[in-house]
Amino acid sequence: MPENEKRKKVKPFYNPPQLLVKQMVMVLLYAWLTGWRKRAFLRWLSQLKNIVHAGAGARQICCFGLNPHVVWEMTGNCNLKCIHCHAFGGDASYDELSTEEGKVLIDQIAAVGIRSFVFTGGEPLLREDLFELIEYAKSIGFNVFIATNGTLITKEVAKLLNKFDVGVVIGLDAMNPEMHDAIRGVEGAYDAVIEGIENCVAEKLYLHLNIVASKPNFDEIERIIDYGDKIGVYSYFIYRFVPFGRGDEIRDYELGQEEFMTLLDLIRKKQREVSAIIIPVAAPEYWAYVLQTRGIHSKRIISLLGRFFGGCLAGKGMMYIKPNGDVWACPFLPAQVGNMRKERADIILKNLENFFVTAKSGSECEDCEYEPVCGGCKTREDPKCMLIRE
Secondary structure: OOHHHOOOOOOOOOOOHHHHHHHHHHHHHHHHHHOOOHHHHHHHHOOHHHHHHHOOOOOEEEOOEEEOEEEEEOOOEOOOOOOOOOOOOEOOOOOOOOHHHHHHHHHHHHHOOOOEEEEEOOOHHHOOOHHHHHHHHHHHOOEEEEEEOOOOOOHHHHHHHHHOOOEEEEEOOOOOHHHHHHHHOOOOHHHHHHHHHHHHHHOOOOEEEEEEEOOOOHHHHHHHHHHHHHHOOOEEEEEEOOOOHHHHHHHHHOOOHHHHHHHHHHHHHHHHHOOOEEEEEOOOHHHHHHHHHOOOOOHHHHHHHOOOEEEOOOOOOEEEEOOOOEEEEEOOEEEEEEEOOOOOHHHHHHHHHHHHHHHHOOOHHHHOOOHHHOOOOOOOOOOOOOOOOO
C-alpha cells in the first residue's frame, strides 16, 4: 500500500450530513413498510448510541445488513462444531493473515471509505491478537463488531468489549438447551452462550442475535426473538439456512417453499412487536414480500424504495474476507473476487461491482417489478423465485 494511504481515518457518522438525512428517511420508511408499532419503534430509535453504531456509513438496508460493510473471517479456529457452519470452523487455517497483515487490511478498508468492520471466525475470541486489532481499528474510527458463538464471553471479556465500544453479535439457535447443543455440536454450549449473553447485558453492550432458521429449530425462532426482546437485544439477523460448508451434509434441514413463506410471515409479525430491528439473511425476497402485502406495485415507487432497501448484498456492499485474505461477495458464495494480500481494496471493490453485474445479467429477476428491492438470492442452487407459488 502506498505510504500516503496508511492510517487514513474513517469519516464520522455525521459526514456527509446528506447521508445522515438519507439514513433517517430509510429508518422511517422501514418502520412504515413493516408496520412497526409506534411504541416499540420509538423505544428502538431512542437508543441513539446504538443506532449510530449500527448505521455508520449505511446507504441501504439489505439482505445481510447494511450496505456497505466488511466482515473478516480472521480464523478458522473454533471451540464448537456447529452443524450448519459455512466456514467449517474447528481448526485454525495454516495461512491466516498475521497481526501485521490484519492491520494493513484494516488500513486498506479505511482507505475505501467503509465504516463498519466485523471480526468473525471460526471463533474470533480464540485469536490472541483480537483486542490488539480491535484497538487498531477503533483508533482509525471504525465502528467495530465481533460475531461470536458467545461461549467465551466471560465477565472480563465483556468489560474489554465495553472498553473498546464493540458491538457483539451472538449466535443462538434454540431456547431448548438440548437442541441448541445439538446444533452447535458441543454439550454445554447453551449454558455457556446464555452466560455470555448475560455478561454482555450486564455491561450494556450493543447486543445482536443471529438465528439460523432450519427445519429442526423452526418452532424455536419466535421464542428466541421474544427472549431477545426481554433482555434488550437491539437487532437480529434471521438466516435462511443455506446448505454450504459443513451445512452441505444436512441438506434436508433447508426450508421448503411453504416454510420459507411462513418464516417471512413470522419476521414481519415479530418486527411489528419488538423493540429491535430484524433483518432476514439469504432471503432478499423479504422486501418484495413486504411490498406485495402492502399492495405496492408501482415501478416508480419500487425503484425509489430500491435506493433505501437493496435486496441481495452480494457484489454490492459486502466484502467477506476469508482467513487467507481471499475476498468473497457473500459468505455462502465461494466466488473469489480478489485477495487482500495481493490487491488493493479499491480494485477488489471494482471486481465486486463487476460480479454483481454479471450475476444479475440474464437472471429471471431482471424483468421482475420488485428487482430493485430484491434481486433474488445468488446462493440458491434452484434459481426459481421462492415467492412464486405453484
